[in-house]
Amino acid sequence: MKRTRIFLAIALLASLFSLGLYRSQFAFIEQVDLRLRDARFRVRGAVAPGPEVAVVAVDNKSVKEVGRWPWSREVTARLIENLSAYGAKVIALDMVFSEPQGEVPDRTLARAVASSPNLVMGYFFRNEMQQIDPLALEQLSNAKVKFLKLEEGVTSVPLTEFASLDANLPSVAGGAREFGFFNQIPDYDGLFRKAPLLLLYDGDIYPSLGLLGLSRYLDKPVLVDVAPFGVRSVAVGDLPLSVNEQGRLALNYYGGTASFPTISAVDVIEKKVPAQALKGKLVFVGVTETGIYDMRATPFDPALPGVEIHATVAANALDHRFLIRDGRTLGLEMGCMFLLPLLLALLLNTTPRTMVGLAYFSLLSGGYLVLNYLLFKHASLDLSFIYPLSPVIFTYVGAEAYRNLVIEKRGRYLKKAFGSYVSPDLVDKIVKNPDLLKLGGEKREVSILFSDIRGFTTLSESLSPEELVRLLNDYLSPMTRIVMEEKGTLDKFIGDAVMAIYNAPLDVPDHAGHACRSAVKMLERLELLNQEFAKRGVPQISIGIGISTGEAVVGNMGADIRFDYTAIGDTVNLSARLEGLTKFYGVQVLVSEATKAHAGDGFRFRKVDLVRVKGKHEPVAVYQLLTGELKFQAQFEASLALYRAGEFASACEGFAAIAATGDKVSELYLSRCREFAAVPPPEGWDGVYVAQTK
Template identity: 30%
Template sequence: MRLPASWSSIVLNKPTRSALWITLVALLSAIIAFVAVQTLAPLDNLEKKLADIRVAAMEVPKEPSDDIIVVALDEDTLAQFSYRSPIDRAFIADLIERIDSAGASAIVVDVLIDQASEESKDIQLFEVIRRSETPLYFSYTADPAFVTEDQLNYMRAFIPADKRVESRLLSDPFDSLVRRISTGGIFSDGELIYNDDYPPSFAAKIANAQGVPLLETPREISWRPVSAEGQEPFPVISANYVTYLPDELFEEKIVLIGAILSITDRHSTPLSIIDDGDRGFMPGVLIQAHAIDSLLSGTPEPKSSIGFTLLVVIAFTALGVLISQLRKGLVFNLSLSIAVLAGYWVLCIIGYGYGIGMWPILPPSLALLLSVWMMDIVIGRAERMQRQYIQSTFSRYVSPAVVDRIAEDPSAAAISGEKRDTTFLFTDVADFTTMSELLSPEDLSDVLNQYLDGACEIILRHGGTIDKFIGDAIMAIFNAPIEQPDHAAAAVQAALELDSYAEKYREECNNKGIPLGVTRIGLHAGPAVVGNFGSSQRMDFTALGDTVNTAARTEGINKYFGTRICCTQSVVDQAKDQAFRTIGHFALKGKSEYTTLYTPLPSTHNEEAEAEYQAAFSLLEQRDSSAPQRFSDLQGKYPTDPLIIYHSNRLQSGDISAWIKMGSK
């Protein structure tokens, strides 16, 4: 079989992909997946939602905070005053003085003092603020979206600059959920700065007063879960009861004073996924409590770090590349990828409740699917081209079933100088040279091509591989390049069918006046070196060794016996279900050892005639003197049987033996 020199690298070796292409595909998949989730709002929001689910549903119970306590300005508090807003300043002043005297570590009032109320009460609060010994802070904002210029000027005059904290909460622009802690301050020329109107944020300032560095960038809130007994994360006390409670309750505590009302200062949080009450739609002062606790406790953010996300994305990209190497098709690869991702999603969600942290979900999922899809585009196209190449190249030499198998797994045909048991089939048309001299080139071409088409179709159908054509002769190999366990039996069946076809075609040609001769077929099985041999410009897939030579001689020896198919003992031994007639024991030209030759019998053979021949041949093997007469009698009974004619004529010389020395091919 003639192949291009590059065949071994294109087909015969197991398909491997260029390291450069794989690297490019993997790198591009990872970059697209990572950047897409970081920059595309819908994908970023989906990743946040997946994190929210874990935060809301998989939280591990935790005891209430020992550092923070919330004094609630609730409905019972407001019910005792003649007006709800602004909140009674004298009441707030009394709360501050009471908590100050109890020895709190810090007091934060989450109430905007942005307008005047009753003068005497305003003065009382003004003075309390300035004489408080406990670090005292008030919510403050200069954002024109929340306060007018008059309100801002009032706050500037009322709240000392060192007691101001930015009260604004960071809500996500996509879904309005509060997830992050603000830094406060203002960015100018890309740098975060603080001033009297833009102080640090509520949580950042309080945590900083406890020794925590100020935030440089917003961070995720680590929501403190309820306890195993169902206790809220932070003790919440109605402001009405503060006067009656012992100092120990407030001592060394950060006390937050703020409104906890049914419809005022409520904000959606990630916990709203499963909670439609105070935790899902949380009062601002409680969000500030969670924010302060996040900074003081050092609890990791419910968010995957960029470095870890990149690492997981790279790992899943590599997994996608590995899956694509299974070469099972895009549908299978995507199905397997989805199954892997389903398991990974379950691990991420359930594992969060067991403390594995907030692993990224969407970026690695996209990376895996993208890498599988892109590898299919790059490699799948190459494989389809390779498949087409294999089919177009091999279809002329091997059967369609073999072509499909090689196309599915080219490594199955990866033979390079391999020693293998094979069966060889050689054919030759008798007197072809004489016929070719009588026909025009066009007629000769038509006759030969039609003959070879039919012959090759039979060989291929039985699993043989067309090695080469030598004029009208065919050399075919069975059991290479694809393994064929019954190669000898298949070769015999191919030979019988080919003989029937060739005789019918010869008769058709002879009836047209074309002197096409008989087709002689030789079969021999044995070890041979099979592989790709040739130069850098041109290669042959062929076989080398004595088995090949013996098969060729076996074909040629037919002309001495008048037979059309001749095969050796090695073929007979492997084709156990086939009936054979023994031709004789011959020493072929160049061989010192005798070889028993046979001809296979078609299924329609005359069993009576075969039994008589076998009995006569047994006499010949015994050197029985009656053998010549027995063959002579058989010739009279079966005058067209070529083997009977051969032995009958040979025995006339007096050499009564089944062992014959051949003088030529």
């Protein structure tokens, strides 16, 4: 739970930090994010716009056949007249006629303009101050937004404002009904991703060429709602446009150059266009010839003709293909900024492995990238890449730093501290959940195993130091592995003796059974070792094992400069006493009554005696853990019952029969029975044997 809380705290801090970046909108981060979002267009590829919009281009073919641009205004007039004759519903000119060309050419163009009821002329705002014809300003005043709603509290409109403009000659444009600006405003990096639909001039709001062309095409007015924070909405009649607070429309580009049906201007002038090619369409007229047109770098095309940006504005509206970046996208981004890092933190908390954590991070990040693209492709939602992913990155880096600097450092310490005397699976549990470990000391039920080599002093005297060390290593190594295999903790080596703890430092269910199985495996392994010793000419060895179960205090104990994980208490002392009694009773394994009770099925025991061990007043029942079949067990139990009842002569007969088979315990009882038969025990004798040695 502690690690979970830390990981969740890292995720929350990562989200809050990313939120700060999100609100600050640093230019560099914004540029990187915009470039990543641009890539979606190239992955998606070009798509076809609707049939309502077309482009008539003053292209290379037109310049070659008609002559260099600008053309004579008689030619331009013929172009406008022929477009009307072809049935174009609206003609929008992405050009301005600000300089006189001559009385006759200007008058000819003026007649064509006046005779075209759905012609939208273009003009250009600029910041450089220049003299403007009052008649041109008067014409332009009719082009400003007429249906404008200013909400309470609006003191200024946050639109880009210009100081001057290039207007059409009043003598040419006097008969025009509509005027729309064709300015474009790039992003930080020079790419054109948004089209300004509204600009501010001399305190009034003016619509763009694309917006006015759309208005004339739908025959509905432009409606603008301005709130204190900026533009709330822009609509053409009942068709709302997706704009930001600066009145700009995010362009959902269809492709590169010539994404729209494009017709050469010279073909219109010479009437070589199919009759139905332009009928009922919104036609944008502009220059596309290399070297004389306004190049616009876009996510799709580094040199898109500016006229196609106006066409894109109108087509996006007519196709309802707005690139949406509003409250919905902001809500999704904010949700991802908090939910994704929290989810990653929970996933990272479930695994201790760096590679698995990296896989989770990659899966979550990749999932968001795919989701972002699918929402863009199918729902036109313009979600950020950087800001929702940044807290995921920060969470992963923070969590991995914490894992490596704290958790894995602690894990390495724990492995070093316990790896030499705890089984590998227990070490893994300790490392994964160190909170389970109480190193300061605790009282808990354990099983303690003591084993010792019989006659080790005599054995050591018969071997050289090198042979003795080799023999000990050959013996202790497999015995240690057996302890660890059975989930025991190797407490210590005491010369030739082994002490092991079961059920500490971590819980080990059936710890008494594990201790008993360790004893059985030790005896089996000892038989194989003795065979090897015999081949090497080394004396064979025998061992005694004592096991007791009960409460003990376990933990790190010792001095401040040297301590070990160990156990202390009566249970530990009893197991040591039981190991010592194995020599007295002539058996290999003795266990306490509590061990027998907790060992479970699968083991066979013989009750050996009631013993009052040194240091304890209360007697304990001790049992022999049987590793083979005991044919005379029923007879032994009957003889033992007679012995405790004081019928020593009868017990003597039974023990004598069993002792003849070589049973050392029966030999001991036979000797006792004969002694008590000769000299009866004192009155009140309880049948308890008092051990005089440890």
